[in-house]
Amino acid sequence: MPDFEVVELGPADHPEPGETAPDFTRPLVTDEFWEDRTLSELVDERDGRTILVFTPMTGSFLAKYVWDELAERDWDERADRVVGVTASTPYGVKRFLADNDSHFTFFSDPGNEVAASYGIDHDLDGMTGISEPRVAFFALDADCTVEGAWIATDWPEFPDYDDLEDELGLV
Amino acid sequence: MSETAEPPITFYRLQGCPYCERVTRLLNEYDLSYRSRFVEPMHSERNVVKRVAGVRTVPVVVDENTGVTMAESANIVDYLESTYGEGDRPDAAAASAGGDD
Numbered sequence: 001m002p003d004f005e006v007v008e009l010g011p012a013d014h015p016e017p018g019e020t021a022p023d024f025t026r027p028l029v030t031d032e033f034w035e036d037r038t039l040s041e042l043v044d045e046r047d048g049r050t051i052l053v054f055t056p057m058t059g060s061f062l063a064k065y066v067w068d069e070l071a072e073r074d075w076d077e078r079a080d081r082v083v084g085v086t087a088s089t090p091y092g093v094k095r096f097l098a099d100n101d102s103h104f105t106f107f108s109d110p111g112n113e114v115a116a117s118y119g120i121d122h123d124l125d126g127m128t129g130i131s132e133p134r135v136a137f138f139a140l141d142a143d144c145t146v147e148g149a150w151i152a153t154d155w156p157e158f159p160d161y162d163d164l165e166d167e168l169g170l171v
Numbered sequence: 172m173s174e175t176a177e178p179p180i181t182f183y184r185l186q187g188c189p190y191c192e193r194v195t196r197l198l199n200e201y202d203l204s205y206r207s208r209f210v211e212p213m214h215s216e217r218n219v220v221k222r223v224a225g226v227r228t229v230p231v232v233v234d235e236n237t238g239v240t241m242a243e244s245a246n247i248v249d250y251l252e253s254t255y256g257e258g259d260r261p262d263a264a265a266a267s268a269g270g271d272d
Contacts (some may be wrong), residue, residue, distance in 0.1 A: 027209070033209055033219055
């Protein structure tokens with residue numbers, strides 16, 4: 001047994017498979033610039049399945065572990081189908097992309113309202129006023145209907161990535 | 172399939188840059204639809220602007236209505252006024268004297 005206690009976040013009240021994912025507009029950050037984009041338009045443009053990946057702020061080891069693993073699993077080769085959401089500013093996200101030579105794109109949501117609308121927001125103890133997303137994954141079809149989801153219930157908690165790819169239909 | 176058309180004007184800008192804000196004011200004054208692409212303060216991190224406009228300075232405006240790509244705020248202001256303005260200010264003011272905009 002590890003000599004520490006994992007914080008239990010408990011179950012989240014998140015959109016379930018079959019339900020429509022909440023739509024939102026936020027700056028979408030690429031390795032070159034950021035501009036306001038709307039999720040439903042992005043999904044429509046891609047004409048198919050899109051994976052939304054929520055992580056804690058870039059700079060945290062939690063975000064780094066997740067995005068390193070996704071790169072390791074070549075999710076970045078599917079980058080046009082994968083989009084991150086985090087509570088970092090556009091500047092913070094862009095620095096993270098540069099530091100990790102990453103080609104993923106992220107919605108920047110410092111107010112964390114997007115995570116709240118997905119029922120997966122988490123207020124940080126000791127960082128008053130800062131809320132960030134839990135680690136969470138949603139597979140969306142072309143109409144933004146949720147097809148598969150995984151949401152952390154502990155903090156920290158990471159998915160079994162083989163099972164996750166199965167759940168999200170990436171196998 | 173997309174429900175909303177892409178805005179014809181793309182505006183490369185830097186947060187808080189007064190030269191960019193000058194262009195913002197005019198775009199709004201002429202009620203032009205545009206999308207903002209924010210870049211970073213360091214010129215070395217503005218490859219996209221270099222690629223699009225051949226320079227690393229902002230503001231840059233790309234107008235698909237006319238095929239014009241333009242840098243330098245003074246040039247952009249002249250361009251927007253001559254393309255979308257209603258002549259010089261006094262005339263424009265007189266012409267709209269009875270209107271509500």
